[in-house]
Amino acid sequence: MPTLREIGEIEAVSRLRAARLETPGVVVGPGDDAAVLRPPAAAELVATTDVLVEGRHYRSDWIQAAALGERLVAANLSDLAAMAARPLWALVSIGARSEHDIEDLLRLQAGIARALEAHDAAVVGGNLAAVEGAEWFALTLLGEVEPGCAWTRSGARPGDLIAVSGAPGRAGAAVRLLQALGIAEVAQTAPELLLAWSSPADRIELAGALSRAGGVTAAIDISDGMAGDLAQLCEASGVGAELDERAWPADAALALAAERLDVALDDLRFGPSDDYELLLAVDPASRDACGRAAADLGVPLAVVGRFTEAPGVLAWRTREGALAALPGRGYDHFGSA
Amino acid sequence: MPTLREIGEIEAVSRLRAARLETPGVVVGPGDDAAVLRPPAAAELVATTDVLVEGRHYRSDWIQAAALGERLVAANLSDLAAMAARPLWALVSIGARSEHDIEDLLRLQAGIARALEAHDAAVVGGNLAAVEGAEWFALTLLGEVEPGCAWTRSGARPGDLIAVSGAPGRAGAAVRLLQALGIAEVAQTAPELLLAWSSPADRIELAGALSRAGGVTAAIDISDGMAGDLAQLCEASGVGAELDERAWPADAALALAAERLDVALDDLRFGPSDDYELLLAVDPASRDACGRAAADLGVPLAVVGRFTEAPGVLAWRTREGALAALPGRGYDHFGSA
Numbered sequence: 001m002p003t004l005r006e007i008g009e010i011e012a013v014s015r016l017r018a019a020r021l022e023t024p025g026v027v028v029g030p031g032d033d034a035a036v037l038r039p040p041a042a043a044e045l046v047a048t049t050d051v052l053v054e055g056r057h058y059r060s061d062w063i064q065a066a067a068l069g070e071r072l073v074a075a076n077l078s079d080l081a082a083m084a085a086r087p088l089w090a091l092v093s094i095g096a097r098s099e100h101d102i103e104d105l106l107r108l109q110a111g112i113a114r115a116l117e118a119h120d121a122a123v124v125g126g127n128l129a130a131v132e133g134a135e136w137f138a139l140t141l142l143g144e145v146e147p148g149c150a151w152t153r154s155g156a157r158p159g160d161l162i163a164v165s166g167a168p169g170r171a172g173a174a175v176r177l178l179q180a181l182g183i184a185e186v187a188q189t190a191p192e193l194l195l196a197w198s199s200p201a202d203r204i205e206l207a208g209a210l211s212r213a214g215g216v217t218a219a220i221d222i223s224d225g226m227a228g229d230l231a232q233l234c235e236a237s238g239v240g241a242e243l244d245e246r247a248w249p250a251d252a253a254l255a256l257a258a259e260r261l262d263v264a265l266d267d268l269r270f271g272p273s274d275d276y277e278l279l280l281a282v283d284p285a286s287r288d289a290c291g292r293a294a295a296d297l298g299v300p301l302a303v304v305g306r307f308t309e310a311p312g313v314l315a316w317r318t319r320e321g322a323l324a325a326l327p328g329r330g331y332d333h334f335g336s337a
Numbered sequence: 338m339p340t341l342r343e344i345g346e347i348e349a350v351s352r353l354r355a356a357r358l359e360t361p362g363v364v365v366g367p368g369d370d371a372a373v374l375r376p377p378a379a380a381e382l383v384a385t386t387d388v389l390v391e392g393r394h395y396r397s398d399w400i401q402a403a404a405l406g407e408r409l410v411a412a413n414l415s416d417l418a419a420m421a422a423r424p425l426w427a428l429v430s431i432g433a434r435s436e437h438d439i440e441d442l443l444r445l446q447a448g449i450a451r452a453l454e455a456h457d458a459a460v461v462g463g464n465l466a467a468v469e470g471a472e473w474f475a476l477t478l479l480g481e482v483e484p485g486c487a488w489t490r491s492g493a494r495p496g497d498l499i500a501v502s503g504a505p506g507r508a509g510a511a512v513r514l515l516q517a518l519g520i521a522e523v524a525q526t527a528p529e530l531l532l533a534w535s536s537p538a539d540r541i542e543l544a545g546a547l548s549r550a551g552g553v554t555a556a557i558d559i560s561d562g563m564a565g566d567l568a569q570l571c572e573a574s575g576v577g578a579e580l581d582e583r584a585w586p587a588d589a590a591l592a593l594a595a596e597r598l599d600v601a602l603d604d605l606r607f608g609p610s611d612d613y614e615l616l617l618a619v620d621p622a623s624r625d626a627c628g629r630a631a632a633d634l635g636v637p638l639a640v641v642g643r644f645t646e647a648p649g650v651l652a653w654r655t656r657e658g659a660l661a662a663l664p665g666r667g668y669d670h671f672g673s674a
Contacts, residue, residue, distance in 0.1 A: 010569075027381055028489055031573070033419035033558055034385035034480075036487045039376035044364055048371035049428040049464050049477060056467055082370035091386040093430070093475045127386050130393060133470025138430045140386060140477040143371075150373045152365055221370055232347075236368070334341040334349065334435045334467050 004105070004130070005098035012102055013128050016109050023122035025088060035124035037089055043144040048079035050223075051138040057274075062183050063198050065104045068137070069111025074200045075223065076141035077115070078276035081203040082221040083150045084211040085143040087119045092126035093138040100135070108137070119204060149211060153236035156218035156281035162241055162305040163280040163290065165203055167249060168226045170196035172273025173257040180261060189260075192253050200276040206301075207278065209293040215286020222277045227270040227328035229279055231314060237281070240310035243326060245319045249302045266316075270328025281307055341442070341467070342435035349439055350465050353446050360459035362425065372461035374426055380481040385416035387560075388475040394611075399520050400535050402441045405474070406448025411537045412560065413478035414452070415613035418540040419558040420487045421548040422480040424456045429463035430475040437472070445474070456541060486548060490573035493555035493618035495646040499578055500617040500627065502540055502638050504586065505563045507533035509610025510594040517598060526597075529590050537613040538636075544615065546630040552623020559614045564607040564665035566616055568651060574618070577647035580663060582656045586639045603653075607665025618644055 004012050017030035028036035039045060052058055052072050063071065073090070080087055092112060096105060109123075116122050121143075174197035177186045186194050203221075210216050220233045234241050248269065258265040282290050287303065294301035308315070314326035341349050354367035365373035376382060389395055389409050400408065410427070417424055429449060433442060446460075453459050458480075511534035514523045523531050540558075547553050557570045571578050585606065595602040619627050624640065631638035645652070651663035 028420075028487060032489050032491075033416040033556070034383045034422065036420065036482065037382040037384060038484075039380075039382050043376075045374040045376050045382075046371045047374060047426070047428055047462060047477075047479070049430050049462060051430050051432065051464055051466050051475075053432060053466050053468055055469065079370040083365075083373065085371065089384070091384055091477055093386050093388050093477075095388065095390060095473060125384060125386060127388055127475075129388050129390050129473070131390055131471060131473070132392065134468060136432060136466075136468070136473065138388075138464075138475050140384075140428055140430075142384070142479075145373065147375075150365060152369050154369075219370070334344075334346050 001101045001103050003099045003101055004096060007102055009128060015102060016105060016128065023089070023124070024120060026124055030123065030125050037124065040144050042147065044147050044150065046080055046083050046085035046143040046145050046150065047140065048076055049138060049140040050075040050079065051136055053136045054134040062178050065107035066111035067198050069108040070115040070199065072137050072139050073112055073115035074202060074276050076139050077202055077204055078221040078223060080141060080143045081207040081278060082219045083145060084207045085145040085150060086204060086208065087116060087121040087141055087143045089121060089124045089142045090116055091140045092123055094126065095129050095131040095136045097132065097135060098130055118202065151216055151219040153218055153220050153233045156233060156237035156239050156307045158239055158307055158309040159284065160217050160281040160307045161284055161287060161303045162243065162307060163282050163301055163303050164277060165206060165299055165301050166201055166275065166277040167196065167251050167254070167300070168222050168275045168277050169254055169269045169273050171200065171275045172225060172271060173254055173268045176261055177257055190253060190257060193257060196275065203276070203278050206294060206297055206299050209297055210290050213286065213289040213293040215283040215290055216280050217283055218281035220279050222273065222275045222279050224274070225270060225272040225328060227314065227326050233279060234312055234314065238311050240308040240313035240315070241305060242308050242315040242317060243305035244317045247302065247304045249300065264327065266327040270326060338438045338440050340436045340438055341433060344439055346465060352439060353442060353465065360461070361457060363461055367460065367462050374461065377481050379484065381484050381487065383417055383420050383422035383480040383482050383487065384477065385413055386475060386477040387412040387416065388473055390473045391471040399515050402444035403448035404535050406445040407452040407536065409474050409476050410449055410452035411539060411613050413476050414539055414541055415558040415560060417478060417480045418544040418615060419556045420482060421544045422482040422487060423541060423545065424453060424458040424478055424480045426458060426461045426479045427453055428477045429460055431463065432466050432468040432473045434469065434472060435467055455539065488553055488556035490555055490557050490570045493570060493574035493576050493644045495576055495644055496621065497554050497618040497644045498621055498624060498640045499580065499642040499644060500619050500638055500640050501614060502543060502636055503538055503612065503614040504533065504588050504591070504637070505559050505612045505614050506591050506606045506610050508537065508612045509562060509608060510591055510605045513598055514594055527590065527594060530594060533612065540613070540615050543631060543634055543636045546634055547627050550623065550626040550630040552620040552627055553617050554620055555618035557616050559610065559612045559616050561611070562607060562609040562665060564651065564663050570616060571649055571651065575648050577645040577650035578642060579645050579652040579654060580642035581654045584639065584641045586637065601664065603664040607663060
């Protein structure tokens with residue numbers, strides 16, 4: 001199990017790119033100064049970048065290398081899903097310590113490749129740098145969307161429905177449990193939450209199906225938490241939002257986590273959580289078509305409220321009918337909000 | 338001078354993207370989940386990524402924030418130049434400490450923007466993450482090239498000439514002087530070397546002119562050092578190389594640095610150095626045309642040897658006519674080579 005220091009940078013880079021498959025549109029792949037790519041005809045490109053920082057976004061005892069690679073791709077796929085786009089090519093930038101085992105990096109790279117291959121996408125280039133402190137793994141993902149068909153954050157209108165995929169809040173709850181109890185305990189007692197964090201669902205197919213169904217007027221991915229991302233979508237669209245507790249999907253695992261952490265359930269529902277789920281504004285006329293599209297894929301899609309005319313006001317109608325400010329807040333990496 | 342912690346992530350990200358200009362082909366710019374871009378008609382895309390890591394590639398007392406941003410762009414422009422491509426759009430990924438002054442980050446961002454604007458290119462997206470140790474700044478650069486016109490590392494043939502732009506070795510010499518003597522001393526006594534490191538020349542125009550002139554059969558940028566990058570080009574092309582000392586451009590500043598550092602001049606000429614100069618294989622029939630193209634731009638382009646049939650053999654013919662192994666070696670970030 002040689003380290004990066006033992007095999008050296010050139011050999012490490014060479015091994016990391018050895019396993020690449022042939023990918024559509026790749027004219028010059030990894031190993032030259034840059035990749036050369038043939039853009040799809042009659043499509044727009046979509047580009048995003050995201051990073052996982054050791055100690056900040058993960059701890060190495062919480063997640064294995066391959067799953068970390070898949071999660072890095074998931075973070076970027078989620079941005080593409082929020083634009084109704086499909087992935088094509090990725091570039092990976094790694095900051096690793098000299099004592100990092102090359103086999104471990106190869107497993108991470110394999111996780112990245114596997115998550116991309118599910119969409120016929122692949123890594124076409126990258127960079128490997130030596131670091132002394134925390135490691136980090138950054139991915140830039142390029143995708144495609146039909147011209148004029150990209151969703152944005154800014155199209156929501158008062159009266160549009162608020163729809164959300166999956167079970168938001170689980171990833172954030174898993175991180176809080178991991179911090180409080182450690183990986184062994186969480187793996188045994190809250191495996192479904194741990195999985196939501198370590199292996200988030202991929203919403204590219206759902207986004208494609210909803211885009212074809214029509215009626216989605218705005219979208220954002222939940223990467224900060226429901227309250228934080230809803231606030232960003234509302235700000236971009238100039239609207240407010242009212243969520244209805246009676247419509248919110250029941251989640252026994254989340255409720256149990258709230259008990260164990262001794263926090264309010266709403267903190268976990270709406271607070272910091274990078275679930276990589278879709279938060280959508282949907283024209284009421286398209287409610288059924290979108291519902292069917294999600295059901296056909298077996299993906300939960302809940303209508304949990306509606307957008308309002310009050311810009312920036314996030315309201316929460318409780319089970320008892322009272323109207324309150326929406327609890328929770330997005331995650332601030334710099335700790336000030 | 339508020340820090341990132343004081344203003345918080347959302348406000349910091351918002352300020353960092355505030356200064357964007359309108360850029361050709363940008364359908365959805367910074368501020369959404371991803372950028373949407375209109376690829377140029379009848380062109381291939383070129384994509385590369387590079388990073389500057391604090392303590393590894395720079396020290397904050399060696400270079401000001403705006404120049405660091407420009408140097409980050411230069412590292413990526415250099416990869417595009419080596420493919421004969423032109424830049425279009427960039428994504429920036431930043432790992433910064435919470436106590437980092439936002440004004441300083443804005444100056445870095447302005448440096449990035451300025452270096453891109455020179456080519457009508459711009460930042461279209463990015464990411465800001467909190468780190469506790471060394472900071473890092475990663476850039477992914479997308480560009481364009483006419484279909485089939487990208488240079489690669491693999492086209493050099495025995496008999497092709499070896500050409501190199503600028504004054505290779507200066508950036509590496511500057512770093513060694515900075516490490517030995519500190520910034521104040523180097524700024525006073527070796528300003529031309531410091532400038533070669535802190536503000537490397539941009540070879541996009543040169544590459545375009547040489548591509549139009551024709552006859553370049555392979556290319557690589559000098560980002561590891563002359564010997565290391567020449568070895569990589571030779572390996573990719575399956576050829577060897579023989580450099581001729583009599584043809585190597587005289588460089589009094591480099592010679593003085595060798596004296597002050599008490600190292601052999603050849604170590605500085607060929608050893609670790611990220612000069613972001615072009616190292617080219619040129620068909621002998623195109624020597625004059627390429628020379629004129631460079632001269633028209635006022636860029637030094639020296640023919641310093643030729644490629645040979647001996648795969649992987651890097652030879653050096655001294656002023657006295659003796660043939661030796663090429664001194665120097667590329668920089669290994671992990672310290673093993």
